[in-house]
Amino acid sequence: MNTEELVEVVLPGTVEPEGLQIRHGAVPAAGPGQVVIRMEATGVSFAEQQMRRGRYFDQPPFPFVPGYDLVGTVQAMGGGVEPDLAGTRVAAMVKVGGWASHVLVDAADVVPVPGGVEAADAETLVVNGITAWQMLHRKARIRAGQTILVHGANGGVGSVLVQLAHAAGVNVIGTASARHHQAMRERGVTPIDYRTEDVAARVRELAPGGVDAVFDHVGGRGIVDSWSVLAPGGTLVSYGSASTRDDEGSKQWPVLKILGRVWTWNVLPNRRRAYFYNVWAGRALARNRFRARMRADLTQVFAALQRGDVTAQIAAQLPLTRVADALRLAESGTVSGKIVLNP
Template identity: 65%
Template sequence: MTSTITTRATEIVLPAAVEPSGLEVRTRDLPAPSAGQVVLRMDATGISFAEQQMRRGKYYDQPPFPFVPGYDVVGTVTATGPGVDTALTGRRFAAVTKTGGWASHLLIDAADLVPVPDGLDAAAAETVVVNGITAWQMLHRIAEVRSGGTVVVLGANGGVGSTLVQLARHAGITVIGTASPRHHAYVRELGATPVDYRDPDMYGRIREAAPDGVDAVFDHVGGAGLVRSWRLLRRGGTLVSYGTAATKDEEGNSQLPVLKLFARIQAWNALPNGKSAHFYNFWAGLRHRDDFRRRLNEDLTQVLRLLAGGVLTPQIAARIPLADAASALALAESRTVAGKVILVPGE
């Protein structure tokens, strides 16, 4: 039997390009799910770099203001629409939403749900939804680094970075990870060799650790340093760029840094040196939606299994109630934490 009941939802709204304190809390009636949809009660959602860029109006293809941010969510199905198996009700799932996840309840297509293993903590699962898919696909689908290889992970203490380090170590790959000195012990615990990202000769330090070059560099920073990341590669190596953090505070067109990056990558790939460069786009292949969903489901299922099996350790920086999203966003942007800041329902 499908649901015709409306649900009262609390949502965090990004009204314009504002400071974290400018986030707004609103409540509204969520309509009953339509054909193919479910109502998902949020058990955990998170704060990633995407939302940090969105609140500045700097994310590459964000919607116009105002909107509810929230790139991914873990939750429990409370109602099903026509054509959806009612047995989903009461079960926990993860989903990638791009926006809308910062809400107590949300409508979502049942086809976008990925089952969360029984007994897995919602906040733990949330740490590896977008972060886990991103790390898995960059390592195994793009760079295809084999056991015995060596890689560099910039920002090894971050949400994607820490997951990437763990996946690489599980695959028998040596990792050099950049982070501030206060996070070096943490990076070592993950299994990587830490390098101070503030060291003026950071790339020289990496070269000392891998004098013959590396098989892959995972770079979320972009900007001028991307050229030096490229130079770290040995022949046959792969540069995977997945962000432009270096230009996050620059004024002007938010698309320009990405377009410049695309042009540089295209030029590098034309060189006859055996190296390759890629810009990782989470939404690549979305035009073939069924294939996109199948690949996302497959990769996230692999990561969740590793998490449930203890191979991955969830990197939770803090758990903060949804209604206090402003302080949670400020904490995530402070660069003082390791792992992911998680929003939970609260009281």
């Protein structure tokens, strides 16, 4: 007899981290084409920081269970699922729902985790790894010998970006607060303190001809500087609006402003390109193609981890029931890498 119960974290509204609720219930049953994953590791991403403020662009209505991605073992399967999945460790990107002991997922959306890779290590590379890989190789299409600028080079996505870039033979300039600079130098990144330095002026000193790509999760007025430091033929990849996390008003407006700038820059006669990257782009219209691309790219990231090109950047590990502490720590801006939640 199965005595397990579901434990999940509920975000009831725009609350402080202590307002998150722990809810108990029955473990979900797998329907046709579905699997139940017994969570071994999930994480705190910037998306959850925005969601608790009601600031994430397309978050569901309150209340809901946050959790952008997870790694765990397939515990139960519905009809039509390949039997080989039973008992295997898999990763899944779900946008919401990952902060739970058991998560119901379409079998087509899971990616096997290679043998020997720990759950927490793999967790740091699911949404962060897919995002970094696709921006580098599908959007900017970087090449060996090029130079790029990574904003937030110490963060979850940023730390993966710089490692994948180095593996591809690319020079990296990165922004972060001064406390992170020594660790960045050890990874071969030329650091810039965005708090005390004129970032655009410093980038022009380091790369007088401009950089070949900029990866900007900050948004706001600074995105104009990101565009200005591009070399001819360079690419700006915007993938967020972190600077507006604590703003009031419409959560859509900051993203719409970025989209407007991107459209304007691309229609003007110039030799540079701009993109607003959304990891979910194309899912609604071409789900099978989206799934194939996600599986291929995460497989590449896991292979990079096994080769040692990428190391898992774990800032801390906490139990799911201490999610408030985990979220507080993530929002403090004092850590490098990802905060992982375990059952």
